[in-house]
Amino acid sequence: MRFSLTQCALAGGFILATSVSALAADNLQRARELTANYLLVDTHIDVPYRLHDHWEDVTQATEKGEFDYPRAVAGGLNLPFMSIYTPPSAELDGSAYNLANNLIDQVEAIVARAPDKFGIAATPAEAEQQVAAGKIAMALGMENGAPIAGDLDKLRHFRKRGVSYITLAHGLSNHISDSSYDDIRFWNGLSPFGAELVQAMNRLGVMVDISHLSDAAAAQAIALSTVPVIASHSSMRKFTPDFERNLDDKLTKALAERDGVVLINFGSSFITREANAYFKTYGEAADAYAERYGVDEHASEMEAFEADYRSKQAFPFATVSDVADHIDHVVKIAGIDHVGLGSDFDGVGDSLPVGLKDVSTYPNLVAELLDRRYSEADIEKLLGGNLMRVWEAVVAGATAPVN
Known part of the structure; x- marks a missing residue:
């Protein structure tokens, strides 16, 4: 039987499409294996504030939100940093300290309801122990330094309660730092207390987080810190040129030169x-x-x-491929050792990319990276190895006892 050129072309297209589909399926299966086998850290998930507004039992499957235990297990998530978020208004009305403590109580209540599923980790060693015991280790990251309220004793208090990083500001400039979102820049960077706070965080083993900061404040924090800093949930400004909330290449390189890591935010408005x-x-x-x-x-x-x-x-939702573009860019300008995941699940509303809608979907991103020829060693680093290196360095650099 003879075939026309059109028929041959159609047949060839079918074979190619089938091969591509098979490769995608193979990559997804391998991605699931990698996320199951390697430590997977996400440095920013807004479960506590989500439950503060609309309570659900995340130790079980939930109808709402982007995090619960079954979905975390499905996605391979071992170590989510629970965001202890206080809105800028909480500094203005003086409620930030109480709210932050209430949100930490919320995380402790999750663990108390399901101690076989969860634990709270205040150090990398505690996280590794809990993961080895088959639990999801919950670390705490304070989003907005407002609860510190200009008092280093409050910093010590929150470190005792398990807080492992502090995002110095949020949507408005505060008593610590100027914010990237705020047109009012009180300090042209960090405040005098902010500089003091960075040094105190170094002494206590608390990671300094430059997400949300103005460029000047971020640069000052990187230069002032004696240990690596993080950007817990930021993406690359190359793709959003007028969005100071994302990191530009200069800041990303400066962070990498001090051995820090930028954790990529998944929100579509951060991505495209x-x-x-x-x-x-x-x-x-x-x-x-x-x-x-x-x-x-x-x-x-x-x-x-x-x-x-x-x-x-x-x-206009972003895609998994768009998120991978940000990872590619960090690798290109700073290297594979300086990128990780800070999704902002439960924190960016209905703006998550197609294919990355909740904590069960990390394998979709890993499959995309496999398609881009990332090695298994590369993926191990960006899933969690890079963040753990920084966290360990910060804790090892601490010079003051918590108690």
Whole structure:
């Protein structure tokens, strides 16, 4: 039987598509094996604040959110850093200290309900012990230094409670540092107390986190710290040029030169220019609506406004490939030893990329990296090895007892 050129081309296309599909399936299966076999660390998951607003038992499967025990096991997640997040308003009204303690209580309650599934890890050694015992080790990262309230005794208090990193500021400049989101820059970088705090964190073995900081503040923190620093949930500004919240190449290289690590945020607005622009336009519209009708930003009316806005203007979700592009860029300019994962699950709303919607989906990203010819050793580093190296260095560099 003879075939036309068109038939041959179609047959060839079918064979190629089948081969590509088979390769993708093989990579996904291998990715699942790698995430099951290697330590997987995610440095930023907003479970405590999520439960503060809408409680669910995350020791079981949950209807909402992006983290629960069954999905974490499915994704291979061993060591999530639970974000102890306090909004900028909590510094203004003086509630940050109490809120942070309540959120730590929330994490302790999760462990108390399921001590066979979870533990709290205040050091790398504790994390490794818990993972070896078959548990998910929960570390604590404080997002926003507002609860410190200018008092180094409060820093010591939170270290005793298990806090292992502090993001010095959040959406507004505070008493510690200028924020990348805030047009008002009180300090042109770190405040005098902020500089003192960085040194105290070094002494106590608490990682300094430069996510959310202005460029000047981030550069000062990197230069001032005697141990490596982290960016717990930031991506690359190369892909979002007008978004200071992401790290530019200069800061990324400076962080790497001090042996630090940037942990890639998965939120679509951190990943692509299109999603970032959408969020800016939506934010302006939401602010105008809230001001016009006197509605609080967290009110149910704003949820309805967002749903209506999205129904008229579809959100441009990023993809797994887009996230991998950020990892590629860090590797290109700083090396494989300086990148990891800081998803911001439960913290970026309905903006997560297609294929990375919750903690069960890490293998999809690993499969993409395998397709890009990342080695098994490379993947082991970015899944958790790099962050553990930094955490161990920070703890080893501590010179003051916690007690």
